[in-house]
Amino acid sequence: MFEQIIYASKGKQIVMFLDYDGTLSPIVEDPDRAFMSKKMRKTVRKLAKCFPTAIVSGRCRDKVYKFVKLAELYYAGSHGMDIKGPEKRSKSNKDSESVLFQPASEFLPMIDEVYKHLVEATKSTPGAKVENNKFCLSVHFRCVEEKKWSELAQQVRSVLKEYPKLRLTQGRKVLEIRPTIKWDKGKALEFLLESLGFADCTDVFPVYIGDDRTDEDAFKILRDRGQGFGILVSKFPKDTSASYSLQEPDEVSSKLIQLAFLFCCYNFLLFC
DSSP, rough: OHHHHHHHTSSSSSEEESBBBBBTBBOOSSSGGGOOOOHHHHHHHHHHHHOEEEEOOOOOOHHHHHHHOOOTTEEEEGGGGGGEEEOOOTSSSSOEEEEEEEGGGHHHHHHHHHHHHHHHHTTTTOEEEEHHHHHSSEOTTTTOGGHHHHHHHHHHHHHTTOTEEEEEEEEETTEEESSSSSSOOOHHHHHHHHHOOOOOOOSSSEEEOSSSSHHHHHHHHHHTTTSSSEEOOOSSOOOOOOEEEEOSHHHHHHHHHHHHHHHHHHHHHHHO
């Protein structure tokens, strides 16, 4: 697979886009303990030395950054609704963050309000966990008894019926609440490519790796552009717009190491 990426991207700039949960870290029962392994962090650090690299997640951007702990990356949290470039050093030698884009800022008060209502509405369901991802919300039901799933979904819908500007979607044992704006991980990918100067370029090769339904928006963008590859992380066959698949985060790590190695070998031979 990654030999094909190196071959197909000759003369082009590879740009890497990586989901977090289920891609860089395993899916775990407690979303607050979805820690990235030291090996994976080392791998992503090596990757970022070769190519511009972005983490695109449904999580709050700040939380993803605390998990990843790599300042040289781009971060797109809240399904791409909170985008920030790599940290830069100012003349005073202090870190300075530059937020690139937050298209759903007007929804912040509503999101906070709905979060409180959801916590209250779901507290009677053992195992349910409501997560505030700043510009969106997640209701995790991985630890909820299966017979309670429908009841939990109804509790969530009963809250959202008062908020027509929010929409409900479902991921891997999680209900996602997002603003009804036309923005998703695919739009975030396009925005980041534009920010990097590759808006209408033919010499760019984006690679997006993700495991969830929300990543399909990015896979579709790559397929529509006819550029790069989408790679689905899944142990089971799924309908997808991705070009390739990997089974789990450990395989993602080994393949990313292979990609960085092949890239270094190719450039070594190119300039020998």
